[in-house]
Structures are given as structure tokens and as C-alpha cells.
Amino acid sequence: MFVVLRKGCTPEERNNVVRAVEAAGLSVHMSEGHHRIVISVLGDEDRLRDVALDSFAGVENVLPLRRPYRLAARESRSGDTVVRVGNHSIGGGQLTIIAGPCAVESEDLMLAAAKAARDAGAHMLRGGAFKPRTSPYNFQGLGESGLLMLRNCSQEVGLPIVTEAMDTRHVDLVARFADMIQIGTRNMQNFPLLEAAAETGKPILLKRGRAATVTEWLCAAEYILNAGNGRVVLCERGLVSYDSAVRNHLDLSCVPLVRQLSHLPILVDPSHGTGRRSLVPAMARAAVAAGAHGIMLEMHPNPEHALSDAGQALHLDELEAVISDAQAIHTLLQKSQVPVS
Numbered sequence: 001m002f003v004v005l006r007k008g009c010t011p012e013e014r015n016n017v018v019r020a021v022e023a024a025g026l027s028v029h030m031s032e033g034h035h036r037i038v039i040s041v042l043g044d045e046d047r048l049r050d051v052a053l054d055s056f057a058g059v060e061n062v063l064p065l066r067r068p069y070r071l072a073a074r075e076s077r078s079g080d081t082v083v084r085v086g087n088h089s090i091g092g093g094q095l096t097i098i099a100g101p102c103a104v105e106s107e108d109l110m111l112a113a114a115k116a117a118r119d120a121g122a123h124m125l126r127g128g129a130f131k132p133r134t135s136p137y138n139f140q141g142l143g144e145s146g147l148l149m150l151r152n153c154s155q156e157v158g159l160p161i162v163t164e165a166m167d168t169r170h171v172d173l174v175a176r177f178a179d180m181i182q183i184g185t186r187n188m189q190n191f192p193l194l195e196a197a198a199e200t201g202k203p204i205l206l207k208r209g210r211a212a213t214v215t216e217w218l219c220a221a222e223y224i225l226n227a228g229n230g231r232v233v234l235c236e237r238g239l240v241s242y243d244s245a246v247r248n249h250l251d252l253s254c255v256p257l258v259r260q261l262s263h264l265p266i267l268v269d270p271s272h273g274t275g276r277r278s279l280v281p282a283m284a285r286a287a288v289a290a291g292a293h294g295i296m297l298e299m300h301p302n303p304e305h306a307l308s309d310a311g312q313a314l315h316l317d318e319l320e321a322v323i324s325d326a327q328a329i330h331t332l333l334q335k336s337q338v339p340v341s
């Protein structure tokens with residue numbers, strides 16, 4: 001449940017609420033906004049059955065929660081979360097563009113992609129050094145040397161990087177090089193990995209599981225938040241479907257829904273979401289129109305020869321038009337009188 005305190009309530013009144021909750025064996029998480037304080041109550045709420053929190057002095061409202069996540073719920077905060085990555089902010093007013101190859105393949109290719117990303121207006125670079133591949137015989141990524149290449153390119157072009165950690169054994173290594181840690185679709189419910197990534201204190205890009213419900217996804221975010229790391233960004237990347245016409249089925253209806261349910265920023269990855277280069281520009285535009293806080297795009301200097309996800313990578317010279325369309329739609333949307341969520 002959430003206990004919403006009255007504007008101007010005294011510290012004494014606030015402490016009385018916290019003490020009552022803690023005395024019942026539960027814990028609290030406090031969110032102080034400009035207009036009000038919200039106390040999220042964490043633990044077995046049954047134990048508060050006989051505590052009339054709504055009649056405590058200073059309490060405006062007690063909101064029951066019928067959802068299995070709390071800290072990720074919109075009600076737990078008084079505004080939207082903005083996640084700072086390097087000098088860039090994800091969420092809030094601006095549209096975030098992340099671009100780069102599926103995998104780091106060599107320093108030369110990565111640098112060519114990084115320069116094109118910067119020149120086209122991207123804010124962050126991407127590239128996997130640890131690649132989750134369906135077949136063990138496919139390119140698995142360069143590991144630590146890939147991370148080093150990524151870091152060098154990031155310094156060269158001045159953009160922060162996001163890259164995937166697949167395994168608790170590699171989380172600290174990835175955290176040493178990355179500005180943001182990606183949790184991939186296959187690991188969305190790898191709870192020890194979520195907690196280990198959270199403990200690095202780095203911002204986390206949490207992709208939606210390929211067959212995960214929105215509730216399961218927000219519960220996965222809850223693991224990170226509950227481990228004390230509030231810097232979570234969600235990323236929709238398509239769901240498995242019965243229709244093999246596209247690689248994945250990009251669920252854009254989840255964008256306004258997640259914005260209603262949660263205060264966390266949400267990005268969309270139309271590259272994995274379609275699996276086809278020719279479909280990426282349209283779905284990137286649609287994602288922004290649906291209210292995404294940003295898009296993540298795969299691109300490659302020579303897509304036909306990419307070692308992974310060749311069919312969905314944009315050519316470097318296609319990137320600029322996709323980004324400028326996305327920015328134009330975002331600007332238009334900001335003038336709209338109709339709220340996104």
C-alpha cells in the first residue's frame with residue numbers, strides 16, 4: 001500500500017506513520033516530491049490490518065495496492081523518474097536515441113559505427129561484448145576485449161555506452177566499462193542477475209522478456225528497485241508470436257500502458273522488435289508517437305556481413321533520417337494537448 005501524506009505535514013506526523021509500519025514488522029520507502037510525500041509500505045500488509053493508518057494525523061490517503069510490484073508503481077512517486085547516464089538524461093522532456101551494432105566485432109567497425117551514431121544525433125552507443133545467442137555455435141561476443149573497444153570508442157566520440165551483462169560472474173567486469181548495464185530479454189527473470197546488476201549502482205536497461213507480461217516485467221524492475229537501485233529504464237523489444245512474418249511482435253500498446261502504471265522511463269527497440277531493416281524506420285516513428293522516451297537502434301557499417309542480427313541493422317547512412325523523423329514526431333507530441341498517459 002501507499003500512504004500519501006498531506007502537504008505540509010510535520011516530521012513528527014511522518015515519523016509516527018513510519019514507526020507504526022515498522023512496529024508491525026514492515027519496512028518503508030519514502031518518496032519526497034515537490035507537492036507531497038508518498039510512503040511505500042513493503043512487506044506483509046496483513047499485519048497492518050488493525051492499524052488505522054488513514055486516521056493518523058498528517059495522512060491524506062491510504063491507497064491499497066493490488067499489484068505485486070510497489071516501488072515500480074506510478075503511485076510510489078510523485079513524478080516521472082529521470083535516469084542520468086553520463087551527461088545524458090533518459091526520461092523527462094527529451095527523446096533518447098541509442099545506436100550501435102548488435103555486437104562489438106572489431107575496434108575499427110565499432111569506431112565507424114560510433115562516429116556515425118554521434119554524427120546522426122545519437123545520445124548513447126550500444127554494442128554487445130557478451131552475446132546471448134540461440135545456438136552455441138554462433139558468434140558469442142568478444143568478452144572483455146570487446147568491452148575495452150567499446151570504452152575506447154565511447155571516449156573517442158564522447159557518448160556513454162550501454163552493454164549487456166548476461167551472467168552474475170561478469171557483472172562487475174561489465175560495470176567497470178559500461179555507463180549503463182543492459183539486461184537482455186532472455187534474462188529478464190534471472191533474479192540473481194537483476195540483483196547483482198542493481199548492486200553495481202549503475203543505471204540498468206531492462207529489456208522486456210520475449211514472452212513476459214507487463215506485470216512480470218514491472219516485477220523484474222521491482223527486483224532492481226528493491227535492491228536499492230532506482231536507476232531503471234525499461235525497453236520493449238518485441239514478443240514471440242505465432243506469426244513468423246516478423247522476428248518478434250513489437251508491442252507498442254505497452255508504451256502508454258507502462259507510462260500509466262509506472263514512473264520509470266520506457267524505450268523501444270524496433271530492431272529486435274521487427275528483425276527487418278526495412279521495417280525499423282516505421283516502427284521507430286510509431287514508438288515515439290506512442291510515447292516512448294527513446295529508441296534503441298541497431299546499425300552496422302556493413303550490415304550484410306554483420307556477425308549477429310545482420311537482417312535488422314540499419315546502414316550508417318540510414319540512421320540520420322530515422323533519428324530526425326523520431327525527433328520531429330517527439331517535438332510534435334510535446335505540443336499536443338492530449339496527455340500520453
Ligand code: PEP
Binds near residue numbers: 272
Ligand atoms: C541486443 O540488444 O543485442 C539483444 C540481444 O537484445 P534482446 O535481449 O532484446 O534480444
Ligand code: MN
Binds near residue numbers: 298
Ligand atoms: Mn541484436
